[in-house]
Amino acid sequence: MQQSAQAVVLLDAYLEAGKELQKKLKALQTPGNIMEVVKTFEDACIITGDNPNDAKFNIYGTIDEIAYLKLKVIAKALNGDVVLTYADPNQHKWYPWFQYSGSGFRFYDTDYDLSTTYTTGGSRLCFATQKLAEYAGKQFIDLYNQFLN
Numbered sequence: 001m002q003q004s005a006q007a008v009v010l011l012d013a014y015l016e017a018g019k020e021l022q023k024k025l026k027a028l029q030t031p032g033n034i035m036e037v038v039k040t041f042e043d044a045c046i047i048t049g050d051n052p053n054d055a056k057f058n059i060y061g062t063i064d065e066i067a068y069l070k071l072k073v074i075a076k077a078l079n080g081d082v083v084l085t086y087a088d089p090n091q092h093k094w095y096p097w098f099q100y101s102g103s104g105f106r107f108y109d110t111d112y113d114l115s116t117t118y119t120t121g122g123s124r125l126c127f128a129t130q131k132l133a134e135y136a137g138k139q140f141i142d143l144y145n146q147f148l149n
Contacts, residue, residue: 034078035135041070041143044077067146072124074140082128093126096137098144 038044045052050073057069084093127133137144 034080035132035139038074038077039139041074041140044070044074047077048073063146064149067143068125071136071140071143071147074136074143075125075127078132078136079128084123084126084128086123092128093123094128094130094133095126096133096144098137098148 034047038047041057042052044050050057057066057073060066061069084091086093127136
């Protein structure tokens with residue numbers, strides 16, 4: 001009976017939520033739809049439980065440091081339960097690859113690394129799939145430009 005009461009409360013909250021929140025909640029229930037949910041840094045914060053208004057994301061540190069913190073949250077949200085670590089040499093770790101143009105970096109490609117001795121970046125900004133790395137590189141290009149410049 002307790003579960004039934006909780007289900008009613010959750011259903012009521014869902015029905016009272018705005019259309020945008022309903023869309024995000026529905027997408028979370030369908031595996032593989034995380035890219036439809038995480039469109040902004042704020043969306044990633046909803047998934048990870050971070051507060052986007054926290055001072056560390058807004059005023060502490062330089063622009064590149066703040067962008068790095070935001071990109072870590074985005075990677076965590078997009079990867080879900082997958083924890084990437086270079087301690088596991090059998091784990092694919094995809095990352096977006098950028099090429100510099102006159103106005104800044106632009107998304108170029110994705111790549112992955114299985115090596116424990118050769119890396120081009122930390123595993124905190126890597127993704128579990130090529131599709132996620134490509135999405136992040138394109139969707140969050142402004143943050144990557146802040147981080148890389």
